[in-house]
Amino acid sequence: MKSWSLIGLIATAIIALALPVYAFNETNRMETAKARLLAEAVTQGELVYAQNCVVCHGADGRGIGTYPGLDNEGVRAMDYEALFKTIERGRYGTAMAAWGVSEGGVLNSQQLDQLIAMIQSGDWTKTARTVDAAGLNPPTVLKVEIPAETLAEVAKLPHGQVLAEALPLYAANCSGCHGPSGEGTAIAPILNDATLRSQKSDEELNRIITNGVAGTLMAGWRQALSSQEIASLVGLLRNWEEIPPGLIPQPELPPIASSDAEIIAAGGELFSVACATCHGPAGQGTRMAPALNVQSFLTQTPDQAIKTIIAQGVPNTRMPAWGGRLTDAELNSLVSFLRAWEPTAPAVAQPLPGGGQGGGPPWLRNKTNN
Numbered sequence: 001m002k003s004w005s006l007i008g009l010i011a012t013a014i015i016a017l018a019l020p021v022y023a024f025n026e027t028n029r030m031e032t033a034k035a036r037l038l039a040e041a042v043t044q045g046e047l048v049y050a051q052n053c054v055v056c057h058g059a060d061g062r063g064i065g066t067y068p069g070l071d072n073e074g075v076r077a078m079d080y081e082a083l084f085k086t087i088e089r090g091r092y093g094t095a096m097a098a099w100g101v102s103e104g105g106v107l108n109s110q111q112l113d114q115l116i117a118m119i120q121s122g123d124w125t126k127t128a129r130t131v132d133a134a135g136l137n138p139p140t141v142l143k144v145e146i147p148a149e150t151l152a153e154v155a156k157l158p159h160g161q162v163l164a165e166a167l168p169l170y171a172a173n174c175s176g177c178h179g180p181s182g183e184g185t186a187i188a189p190i191l192n193d194a195t196l197r198s199q200k201s202d203e204e205l206n207r208i209i210t211n212g213v214a215g216t217l218m219a220g221w222r223q224a225l226s227s228q229e230i231a232s233l234v235g236l237l238r239n240w241e242e243i244p245p246g247l248i249p250q251p252e253l254p255p256i257a258s259s260d261a262e263i264i265a266a267g268g269e270l271f272s273v274a275c276a277t278c279h280g281p282a283g284q285g286t287r288m289a290p291a292l293n294v295q296s297f298l299t300q301t302p303d304q305a306i307k308t309i310i311a312q313g314v315p316n317t318r319m320p321a322w323g324g325r326l327t328d329a330e331l332n333s334l335v336s337f338l339r340a341w342e343p344t345a346p347a348v349a350q351p352l353p354g355g356g357q358g359g360g361p362p363w364l365r366n367k368t369n370n
Contacts, residue, residue: 038121045118046130048111052099055311055323059131061124068223071124083116135327146171150247159239166236167248169229176308177217181248182240187217187305192240205234217314256303256332257339267337270330278318283341284349288318291349298342306335 050059058064061071069075075083087107088100099105100112107115118127131137146167155164171180179185182192190196209230212220221230258264272281278289285291292298311323311331323331 041114041117042122045114050131050136055321059128157242162235166232258336267333285351293341294349
């Protein structure tokens, strides 16, 4: 009996000594597993970000134009639930769309979790490398550089101080759509205009710049520009006639469209899959989206502007941002395909009565049914 008691005592002692060791090792194992799962989620989150978010928030998370940056402590410190709901449901009154599948978006709960893991725990430098490796860097927004000597000349004008402050802001953020001298383009109205100056009050101009115009490319700039910067832009619009014609340099836009048959054909395939349902199989437009195969659009819209529209989309319309889903080469091939229409584009388009002809994309409809 004594031997059994001794064995029991020894066993109890062994268990007592082993339990803390096991608990310590188990804790380490759990922490290692958690770290591994988090790292995997961050890696997957980088890919989700590259494919869906980069066109607005930038490859490095610093934001583009009116779209806010995500690489800051305020966003990283947000509660998980708040981040999840923001991404899933979007933000009313902003360009932030709903991305959750339950809200009509394209991301499931796992992808939303991975994206949040990347935002809260990832490295934005590494994310930028992932975006670059995937070929999904957003296209460069059109900008015009104004020489210092030009600004010095502007400063001598009656409202020179306000104009000199506003012109660099305008060149960096507005000239790509409205033209370097506010002359307007096919995608944005004239701003250097006596009618606008006489019909719009400073308050209304401030509101438009601040909040944007729904259903157009004009986004609200309240997140990208301070109230003082917006006031300076209003001052530019009010006093633009003081600036001598030709003082602001015209931008040199590098060509995008290619005449290569293979590139144009690749753009045609992309158009059939991604664009034809809304814009019509021949780009003639439908009730859902405007005509693209028409002289007024093709002759007045530069390649860079067409690429920007495709990449960044049009807020509050059916036109999504494709810049996070298509590579730069694919965007260029789409521009090349559209540009190839120009020599034969009709002066007036004849839109289809609905959203396309139904039955799927043209490349599928044209197949012979067996």
